[in-house]
Amino acid sequence: MSTRASLSTNWPESLQAACERLLHPSVMEADERARQRRLLAALFAGPVLAAMATAQAMPLHGGAAGAFASVFMVFGTGLLAAFALIATGRRRLVEPVSLVLAAVAVGVLTAAGGGLSSPLTAMAAALAVEAGWIGRTKRALGFGLAATCSAIGLGAALSATVFAGAVPAAAWQWAVPLLYMATLLSRMPLTGEREAVAGTKGQPIEEIIGATVLRMQQGGDVVEASPQAEKLFAVAPEMLLGTGFFDRIHVADRIAYLQALADLREGADRRVVRMRMRTPAQAGVPAGACYRALIADIAAEPDGRGLVAVVRDDAATAELEAALASAKDAADSATLAKDRYLASVSHELRSPLNAILGFSDVLANEMFGPFANDKQREYVDLIREASGHLLSVVNAILDVSKLQSGSYALEAHPFRFEEALQFCLAMSAREAEGKSVALKADVAEDIGVVNCDRRALQQVLINLLSNAVKFTPAGEVKVTARRSGGRLELDVSDTGIGMSAEDLERVGTPFIQVQNSYTRQGTGLGLALVKGLVKLSGGAMSIESAPGTGTRVHVSLPAGGVEDEGGKEECTAMSGANLNSEWNDDALRKTA
Structure with a gap:
């Protein structure tokens, strides 16, 4: 310049x-x-x-x-x-x-x-x-x-x-x-x-649209500025001549402006640049706030001797962007407040639920004497089952809230994968037996010991197995585990009712369920919790399903744990990325 x-x-x-x-x-x-x-x-x-x-x-x-x-x-x-x-x-x-x-x-x-x-x-x-x-x-x-x-x-x-x-x-x-x-x-x-055009009767086009026309040399120096510059820039047009226009561009926007000029010199027909221009300081206004949002359409003149720029106000777009950013901040704050409130309420529910579950266990075992009739035993069993189910829901809500707020901590330690899998299969065995669903496992011999958070891995498997059994009236649920390099590849497949393409788009969001006769007792937290735990562990997840043919969920996790993939710092950073439910917006690799 x-x-x-x-x-x-x-x-x-x-x-x-x-x-x-x-x-x-x-x-x-x-x-x-x-x-x-x-x-x-x-x-x-x-x-x-x-x-x-x-x-x-x-x-x-x-x-x-x-x-x-x-x-x-x-x-x-x-x-x-x-x-x-x-x-x-x-x-x-x-x-x-x-x-x-x-x-x-x-x-x-x-x-x-x-x-x-x-x-x-x-x-x-x-x-x-x-x-x-x-x-x-x-x-x-x-x-x-x-x-x-x-x-x-x-x-x-x-x-x-x-x-x-x-x-x-x-x-x-x-x-x-x-x-x-x-x-x-x-x-x-x-x-x-x-x-001659300026002297003809009628209002110039730039005045009609509220723009300023600048004629520039190839290097960017302004040789002519239309009178509208007085209204748009609050300075006399001659103040923009030479390098006056460039000097008023915000430093952060000059690179885009110079790149547009370079493209035009190399043969481009037109470039559009959004930028902020410095205006004269006003009393009581900070110097950093004296900038106006503008948009410039720059094109090469037909004879190739110079450039023409039509500069107009871009305040409306800037205001919309500011309003959008403000709305996003407000939504994020509201979501965070909701998550914290939900976590607080869920935490307060755990104490009375544990008491109800404990006392119902004491009564069911007849520690203070036998029941007078079978109805009493039936009611105590119902209370114990209901309180156990409610406690599991509360625990799921707490886990989801921790994931969304970034406070869910992973502790990696070595353990045998097959032992963890057998525990998960045992947790789902009772429900599967009641529905004539066969639970099968195919574990490769080379998996052996893995180093990751056992609790998180078991929660992933238990939730996937529970969903698979729930949506399989009769048939088979199979877990396949393989090691691929430094990662653990898990597949949980079933022969159940499957999901449509529309259902696949919604699955994985907290409290959002696929609507059918099998989800009346659900909460929509299972896959949401799985999704959050997989991402927090540095893994990936995909779902393949079709109505009437069943569902297959694939999970890929670091076999050496989070520390081997970058240490606790990476775990913390990923956890922070989950703040305000941002992980809910990540698209699953789904096919129907």
């Missing part, structure tokens, strides 16, 4: 950008800025041409020393008008004064150069051309013609009196008029289509 790197080969545009920077900040209206830009270009070119004409004409009268002094006097006096316009912006005062001074200068130079027959007389026509070109009105052209006539009349009068003996010089005096024609032609592109 350096000035040297961004110099344009199209020097009229660079001259236009330079004149734009020099205009007074109080000039805001587009047409007025264009007129002052044209006037300033003429005021810079005029003194140069007048000094050259003086250098040609004055040596004939005052010698070399006098001519040298006259050249500097004419050049310095001519630049005063340009400096006055830059300092004040008062075109209505500078414009007529400059026209009068130009008419006097042309008249004097015409007489000094040899009278009306001198080639310098042609410069009088420049007064009408410049006035009409700058003002773009018949009135301005009329004043220019009057100045031309006045300059010719003054030249004729001075030729007969002050410069009576002046003789026209050689043909080389035509150099100044020809040079003027060259400067005029070079300045004409500055008033081409862009200013």
